[in-house]
Amino acid sequence: MKKTITSKIYLDYAATTPVDSRVLKAMLPYFSEKFGNTMSWHSFGQEAKEALEESREAVANLLGAKPQEIIFTGSATESNNLALKGIALANRDRGRHIIISPIEHACVMESSKWLESQGFEITRLKVDKYGLVSSDDIRKAIKKETILVSIMHANNEIGTIEPIEEIGKICKEKGVYFHTDAAQSFGKILIDVNKMNIDLLTTSSHKMYGPKGAAALFIRKGTKIEPLIHGGGHESGLRSSTVNVAAIVGFAEAARICEREMKKEAQREIKLRDKLINGVLKKIEGSHLNGEPKKRLPNNINFSFPGIEGESLIMQLDFLGIAASTGSACSSEKLEPSHVLLAIGLKPEQAHGSLRLSLGRWTKEKDIDYVLEVLPKVVKRLREISPFKR
Ligand SMILES: Cc1ncc(COP(=O)(O)O)c(C=O)c1O
Numbered sequence: 001m002k003k004t005i006t007s008k009i010y011l012d013y014a015a016t017t018p019v020d021s022r023v024l025k026a027m028l029p030y031f032s033e034k035f036g037n038t039m040s041w042h043s044f045g046q047e048a049k050e051a052l053e054e055s056r057e058a059v060a061n062l063l064g065a066k067p068q069e070i071i072f073t074g075s076a077t078e079s080n081n082l083a084l085k086g087i088a089l090a091n092r093d094r095g096r097h098i099i100i101s102p103i104e105h106a107c108v109m110e111s112s113k114w115l116e117s118q119g120f121e122i123t124r125l126k127v128d129k130y131g132l133v134s135s136d137d138i139r140k141a142i143k144k145e146t147i148l149v150s151i152m153h154a155n156n157e158i159g160t161i162e163p164i165e166e167i168g169k170i171c172k173e174k175g176v177y178f179h180t181d182a183a184q185s186f187g188k189i190l191i192d193v194n195k196m197n198i199d200l201l202t203t204s205s206h207k208m209y210g211p212k213g214a215a216a217l218f219i220r221k222g223t224k225i226e227p228l229i230h231g232g233g234h235e236s237g238l239r240s241s242t243v244n245v246a247a248i249v250g251f252a253e254a255a256r257i258c259e260r261e262m263k264k265e266a267q268r269e270i271k272l273r274d275k276l277i278n279g280v281l282k283k284i285e286g287s288h289l290n291g292e293p294k295k296r297l298p299n300n301i302n303f304s305f306p307g308i309e310g311e312s313l314i315m316q317l318d319f320l321g322i323a324a325s326t327g328s329a330c331s332s333e334k335l336e337p338s339h340v341l342l343a344i345g346l347k348p349e350q351a352h353g354s355l356r357l358s359l360g361r362w363t364k365e366k367d368i369d370y371v372l373e374v375l376p377k378v379v380k381r382l383r384e385i386s387p388f389k390r
Pocket of ligand 1 (some may be wrong): 107
């Protein structure tokens with residue numbers, strides 16, 4: 001089974017994306033001639049400050065938010081930490097109860113665990129076999145002491161899109177803050193923080209063709225929140241640190257491109273995604289698609305192949321020039337079955353045999369054809385040598 005194409009095929013866009021060349025071009029001057037500190041009063045500083053505020057506007061536009069409601073951070077992990085801990089600390093006199101789903105990213109799961117150790121009560125709701133949270137369950141779980149509901153917009157492993165508009169409506173009715181982690185959906189599907197009644201929303205630049213080291217947290221005006229990083233008072237006092245202007249300018253350019261191209265890009269990706277899903281389900285016996293078949297990210301595919309180890313599959317595919325993943329890039333080093341796949345009801349041995357393929361801006365139809373050619377052969381061979389073979 002020889003690799004028949006010359007360049008490698010990257011199908012791990014959910015882990016991170018390459019920086020778009022248009023984004024890189026916009027960033028470059030901010031490393032050298034436009035290097036000022038946004039807090040300086042001279043013209044270098046003012047030039048940087050202007051770029052920062054223009055960037056804030058671009059990110060806000062993609063969410064239907066006001067620029068003053070955007071706080072730049074260094075990563076979605078940081079935004080999620082700020083959202084959960086910042087709301088908890090600022091509102092603990094009102095109540096100490098927080099609701100999350102069991103399929104949140106590790107940074108929400110771990111922040112919640114830490115808050116639990118500090119005396120907060122965390123309710124982890126159930127999800128159905130597709131990973132969907134029930135808005136009825138949210139309504140029932142909210143009590144007098146509830147201060148925050150945090151449910152991700154789209155899952156990073158299985159791509160399921162949660163009913164966040166319904167959840168936002170319930171939270172608004174009940175007077176509870178609603179945070180959503182949109183690291184995987186921002187720039188890929190439409191988000192309107194007002195229509196969806198979202199109070200806090202996490203985004204990430206490196207998941208949408210911007211650079212690493214930039215992200216944002218939308219915080220609705222009037223929200224009571226404590227900073228986690230104290231210092232010179234940057235970002236309205238919520239995130240002190242000299243601002244990473246070049247990365248933020250790149251993030252904003254990536255957001256502008258997504259705003260213009262998102263709709264077409266999603267249509268193109270959905271076609272490729274569905275071709276790959278249908279092809280694999282047809283060609284590989286016992287294969288199973290994880291996640292909601294329709295309410296899923298345009299670029300996400302997640303399969304289980306009983307009888308094989310996901311890690312061996314990834315290594316074989318890499319050898320054949322295909323970069324894929326078993327799940328989240330952050331948890332895949334632990335070699336433990338994914339908490340997301342277990343939460344949707346997979347047995348540990350099924351969860352171990354999973355494969356995530358995430359498509360992106362440069363995925364071509366011939367890449368999909370190549371995967372459809374080699375994946376069935378690799379799965380067959382691994383099943384033949386598997387110790388799980390029946
Ligand atoms: C849903 C989700 N939230 C948060 C993160 C963390 O993002 P970052 O790498 O920007 O810290 C990721 C990254 O995989 C993610 O997919």
